[in-house]
Amino acid sequence: MIRQEFRILRVDVSTGKGKIVLLGGRNEVAGGSGLAAMLYGRYGLPDKPWDDAAQPLIFAIGPLTGYFPLMSKMVCSFKSNYHNEYTESHAGGRAALSLRFTDLDALVIVGRAKKLSCLAIGTQALELKDASFLRGMDAEGSGKLIRKMFRDGGGHRSIMRIGPAGEGRLAMASINVDTYRHFGRMGGGAVMGAKNIKGILIHGDCDFPVPAGKAYSALYKDIYGKVTSTEMMRKYHNLGTPVNLAGLNDIASLPWNNLQRTADPAIASITGERFADETLLRNGACSGCPVGCIHIGFFREKMAVDNRYHYHQVAYDYEPIFAAGTMLGVTNTFDVLRILEAMEKAGLDAMSAGVALAWATEATARGLIAAKETVLPLAFGDAQAYLQAASHLGSGTTDFYKLLGQGTLRAAAVYGGSEFACVLGQEMAGYATGELFFAAQTLGFRHSHLDTGAYSYDQKNSDKDVHKAVDFLIADEPGRAFLTSMVGCLFARAVYTEEQLAECLAVIGFTGLAGSIPAASEHIRRLRWQVRAATGFSPENFSIPKRFYQVTTWKGPVDGGYMDSLKAEYGRKILELIGTVGITDSGPEKE
Amino acid sequence: MIADTSLPNKPEAPKMKQLTTPRLDQCIGCQSCALACARLVYKKLSWHTAGIRIHSAGGLSTGFVANRCLACDPAPCAEACPTGAFSSRRGGGVIVKADLCIRCGKCLAACPVEGICRDTLGNVYVCLHCGRCVDFCPQNCLEMVAVAGDAEGAA
Ligand code: SF4
Ligand code: SF4
Ligand code: SF4
Numbered sequence: 001m002i003r004q005e006f007r008i009l010r011v012d013v014s015t016g017k018g019k020i021v022l023l024g025g026r027n028e029v030a031g032g033s034g035l036a037a038m039l040y041g042r043y044g045l046p047d048k049p050w051d052d053a054a055q056p057l058i059f060a061i062g063p064l065t066g067y068f069p070l071m072s073k074m075v076c077s078f079k080s081n082y083h084n085e086y087t088e089s090h091a092g093g094r095a096a097l098s099l100r101f102t103d104l105d106a107l108v109i110v111g112r113a114k115k116l117s118c119l120a121i122g123t124q125a126l127e128l129k130d131a132s133f134l135r136g137m138d139a140e141g142s143g144k145l146i147r148k149m150f151r152d153g154g155g156h157r158s159i160m161r162i163g164p165a166g167e168g169r170l171a172m173a174s175i176n177v178d179t180y181r182h183f184g185r186m187g188g189g190a191v192m193g194a195k196n197i198k199g200i201l202i203h204g205d206c207d208f209p210v211p212a213g214k215a216y217s218a219l220y221k222d223i224y225g226k227v228t229s230t231e232m233m234r235k236y237h238n239l240g241t242p243v244n245l246a247g248l249n250d251i252a253s254l255p256w257n258n259l260q261r262t263a264d265p266a267i268a269s270i271t272g273e274r275f276a277d278e279t280l281l282r283n284g285a286c287s288g289c290p291v292g293c294i295h296i297g298f299f300r301e302k303m304a305v306d307n308r309y310h311y312h313q314v315a316y317d318y319e320p321i322f323a324a325g326t327m328l329g330v331t332n333t334f335d336v337l338r339i340l341e342a343m344e345k346a347g348l349d350a351m352s353a354g355v356a357l358a359w360a361t362e363a364t365a366r367g368l369i370a371a372k373e374t375v376l377p378l379a380f381g382d383a384q385a386y387l388q389a390a391s392h393l394g395s396g397t398t399d400f401y402k403l404l405g406q407g408t409l410r411a412a413a414v415y416g417g418s419e420f421a422c423v424l425g426q427e428m429a430g431y432a433t434g435e436l437f438f439a440a441q442t443l444g445f446r447h448s449h450l451d452t453g454a455y456s457y458d459q460k461n462s463d464k465d466v467h468k469a470v471d472f473l474i475a476d477e478p479g480r481a482f483l484t485s486m487v488g489c490l491f492a493r494a495v496y497t498e499e500q501l502a503e504c505l506a507v508i509g510f511t512g513l514a515g516s517i518p519a520a521s522e523h524i525r526r527l528r529w530q531v532r533a534a535t536g537f538s539p540e541n542f543s544i545p546k547r548f549y550q551v552t553t554w555k556g557p558v559d560g561g562y563m564d565s566l567k568a569e570y571g572r573k574i575l576e577l578i579g580t581v582g583i584t585d586s587g588p589e590k591e
Numbered sequence: 592m593i594a595d596t597s598l599p600n601k602p603e604a605p606k607m608k609q610l611t612t613p614r615l616d617q618c619i620g621c622q623s624c625a626l627a628c629a630r631l632v633y634k635k636l637s638w639h640t641a642g643i644r645i646h647s648a649g650g651l652s653t654g655f656v657a658n659r660c661l662a663c664d665p666a667p668c669a670e671a672c673p674t675g676a677f678s679s680r681r682g683g684g685v686i687v688k689a690d691l692c693i694r695c696g697k698c699l700a701a702c703p704v705e706g707i708c709r710d711t712l713g714n715v716y717v718c719l720h721c722g723r724c725v726d727f728c729p730q731n732c733l734e735m736v737a738v739a740g741d742a743e744g745a746a
Pocket of ligand 1: 659660661662664666667669684685701703704706717
């Protein structure tokens with residue numbers, strides 16, 4: 001329903017009781033990213049550790065969710081066990097529309113359940129059920145059983161769950177959303193695990209009147225036309241994000257073998273085309289998105305000498321392919337899917353897990369770790385070994401894997417080899433595009449490549465103007481923060497310009513916000529950094545490992561001095577932003 | 592008050608076509624069709640109270656099914672309706688007069704294919720075979736087809 005106030009459900013899973021809270025602040029924080037930061041400011045404990053039972057796990061959607069195409073994402077925010085600072089992760093699937101149709105702007109989970117449990121919420125439901133029998137179960141199997149535990153509304157609900165990695169509270173644990181999407185980065189799965197919550201089911205089935213008059217439907221139709229017909233969206237629809245594999249390899253920006261190289265002729269067997277031709281089974285979409293960028297591949301296994309096969313479905317995208325493919329020197333499309341499935345089942349963030357295993361492989365080659373630590377010897381290109389290593393990592397079967405699951409740098413602190421750990425705040429995203437990306441990702445908010453436009457800037461600019469580059473980041477960020485407050489898919493940012501968003505907000509009745517987008521965008525950007533700073537952020541907390549100084553891209557060898565200056569200047573600008581914001585006053589709760 | 596669902600069936604509206612889902616195996620589960628029906632026919636933001644409802648069939652690995660009216664002729668739901676709110680439509684399916692509906696749910700029980708949906712207040716939603724959802728399916732799953740043997744529809 002279109003209301004200016006935020007309607008929040010705060011559930012304390014230690015008691016199983018919830019509370020509906022109405023909060024102001026719409027015109028200042030909009031929703032999504034901004035709302036999540038505001039809620040952490042209100043409910044978070046910045047000084048307490050990430051796994052303190054009272055820390056909130058926040059899920060937020062935006063004012064346009066469900067009202068327009070591609071407003072199909074959800075923001076999850078929490079204090080991360082990766083760096084013990086506030087962070088955000090984004091996912092699609094059915095989660096956003098399910099929350100919309102539960103008539104909520106956000107779900108805030110606090111407390112720790114007495115037993116491993118599943119939480120179900122709906123328009124007329126709030127239930128916490130014992131799920132001890134799901135302990136240790138993989139994300140796929142858990143999804144199936146959670147569907148059975150709650151029977152109402154089958155086929156139309158969102159189910160988020162964790163695997164063994166989340167139960168083990170690994171910093172690399174993701175939250176699986178509706179099988180094919182994830183809150184991947186920064187260990188959201190561990191926060192769910194720390195709350196003893198195995199699954200969250202959202203059953204949204206209410207409905208709202210659309211605004212009177214024809215304007216809303218006409219605008220919807222107009223935007224629907226744009227997102228289904230522009231060339232820009234066609235890329236996501238056709239080969240999907242893996243189309244970038246060959247392109248980035250061509251400009252020497254694709255990490256290979258733990259970033260020992262940025263290009264390799266072996267790309268020919270692992271391009272977007274190869275995945276589509278060999279493995280693509282079908283496409284999928286997030287609810288509310290006609291683009292349908294989800295690419296689901298298959299592999300089959302022969303299970304007996306007679307012709308007996310079974311098959312598996314695994315979603316693939318550019319970055320999981322980088323992580324389980326090129327970074328590990330694995331160049332067979334089906335092998336990549338096999339490794340991704342093992343990570344998926346364990347409930348690991350694929351990027352973190354792939355980059356961590358790439359480091360472990362190089363550390364093995366250099367004699368820093370032995371086969372007894374990794375259980376089996378790791379070697380670039382050995383898909384079978386990675387398949388097993390991924391499940392050891394997810395389940396923390398040895399002390400080595402337990403440590404590695406807490407982050408590559410933590411393992412490197414014990415075993416050595418931090419200089420070749422590909423960690424930029426968190427295990428790197430798959431864009432070795434150059435100095436600005438490395439510097440920006442190191443300080444990035446959620447350690448996604450889409451956090452800033454740095455990867456794109458690197459591909460277009462070869463000059464080394466520190467101020468021009470950092471000014472670009474600073475100028476670009478408010479627009480991104482506003483779109484992630486809507487919470488629109490960032491793939492649609494060419495369609496959802498500021499003018500377009502203003503029109504969308506106005507037509508459904510958020511006229512105040514529509515008229516104050518620049519101010520709100522700036523406020524949200526600053527608020528997010530300030531909330532992060534309250535949990536201990538400082539640019540000094542993060543450094544760039546030596547490996548990134550040895551990279552060569554299309555522009556030639558990385559210029560270390562330039563990169564250091566970029567990081568210093570970006571850090572200085574962020575501190576400036578942090579120093580100049582006041583915490584949003586969302587007013588008193590109305591309960 | 593339930594929506595005036597009789598609107599798209601004014602005399603000038605094409606009566607003799609049916610919504611079909613010949614290519615639902617191409618469905619990606621985007622919900623655009625259900626959102627379009629709810630928005631354009633029922634004036635609601637909903638993925639549920641609509642003439643077509645897309646569900647996954649046992650998890651997202653097994654594809655999608657569409658719950659919708661199959662345009663039975665005669666229509667069991669119309670026969671079951673005790674107040675005449677549902678009446679049979681020429682060419683199959685039903686014409687709905689919302690102001691005659693007493694929300695008894697007999698139509699739901701009579702429909703063999705879960706073609707009718709009911710909201711929490713008891714209001715019923717059924718496909719009127721108007722075709723407005725068709726243009727919003729990016730996968731070309733849906734199609735309006737003329738009813739065979741009908742003078743107007745089968746040119
Ligand atoms: S609603 Fe059901 S019973 Fe009625 S005509 Fe449609 S399919 Fe047949
Ligand atoms: S044909 Fe008309 S009534 Fe039926 S589902 Fe499509 S839009 Fe709704
Ligand atoms: S619009 Fe088409 S692809 Fe999307 S859910 Fe409906 S039938 Fe499926």
